[in-house]
Amino acid sequence: MIKKFFHQFASPKSYFAIANKFGKPFLTFFFLLYVGALVWGLFFTPPDAVQGDSYRIIYMHVPASFMAQILFVVMAITSAVFLIWKLKLAAYISKSIAPIGAIVTFFALFSGSIWGIPTWGTWWQWDARITSTLILFIMYLGLISLHASFENKDKADKFFSVLVLIGVVNIPIIKKSVDWWSTLHQSASITLTSKPAIDPVMLYPLMFSIVTFIGLIFGLVILSSLNEILKREKYKSWVKNI
Amino acid sequence: MNQDSLINILSLGDHGVYVWIVIVILFVILGFTIIFLNRKIRQAKREINEEA
Numbered sequence: 447m448i449k450k451f452f453h454q455f456a457s458p459k460s461y462f463a464i465a466n467k468f469g470k471p472f473l474t475f476f477f478l479l480y481v482g483a484l485v486w487g488l489f490f491t492p493p494d495a496v497q498g499d500s501y502r503i504i505y506m507h508v509p510a511s512f513m514a515q516i517l518f519v520v521m522a523i524t525s526a527v528f529l530i531w532k533l534k535l536a537a538y539i540s541k542s543i544a545p546i547g548a549i550v551t552f553f554a555l556f557s558g559s560i561w562g563i564p565t566w567g568t569w570w571q572w573d574a575r576i577t578s579t580l581i582l583f584i585m586y587l588g589l590i591s592l593h594a595s596f597e598n599k600d601k602a603d604k605f606f607s608v609l610v611l612i613g614v615v616n617i618p619i620i621k622k623s624v625d626w627w628s629t630l631h632q633s634a635s636i637t638l639t640s641k642p643a644i645d646p647v648m649l650y651p652l653m654f655s656i657v658t659f660i661g662l663i664f665g666l667v668i669l670s671s672l673n674e675i676l677k678r679e680k681y682k683s684w685v686k687n688i
Numbered sequence: 689m690n691q692d693s694l695i696n697i698l699s700l701g702d703h704g705v706y707v708w709i710v711i712v713i714l715f716v717i718l719g720f721t722i723i724f725l726n727r728k729i730r731q732a733k734r735e736i737n738e739e740a
Binding site: 477488502506560563670672673686688 | 700701702703704706707709710711713714717718721722725726728729732733735736739
């Protein structure tokens, strides 16, 4: 029954019709909201008592680091759906997430490195959090290369999905790296179980920037998936009528 | 608000240069990605229409 539901409502054709109509307005909406979140965080919050103004990188670095991990988890879910129910759309979405994930992870590493210069006195340190995030970036690049290396895209989807499911083990390692090892990177300031270690004046724009950045990046994933569907389904009759 | 106070706000203090580098790179990356994806989608639609 679940399989029937998915095949009926999650076909590339049905998805494309909705995503093609709402993708760009969705992206524009969250882009503007994220710009608003940045203006709030950058210009309407006080400087940090210890780090001064350099802490404001938090409004870009934390959303990017969070999304770098979330995208891989979403990719693992869609890969599992593809392997279990053979749903083509799930494979297309998995494949579309990989380049966006690589870009977001690169930005998370870059912004962290720049932030490290005034706060740690170095732009790079082989500590557990940074190294495991670098591994995540390499995994994204590896997945993109793996998929591109196959002529047979159905086979590529299978190998890609299996590797994503193996690679997702890195996500809890990244998350817990600051607790399991002694690292230069600070531990999480916001957790579900304890009071945030950050003042509400800085916390609210941070939460707003995270939420809007999630929307912005999923907007990019929608655009990327439209491109993937057009590429993969171009010989199907429904595509000729768009 | 006079010009000096506006410059003070925009300079973001002593380490403002680091913050601005990150802002610029973020928007370059986002802008490039959006333009690239839009162009690829338009190109794919054009190819499909030409073949049809």
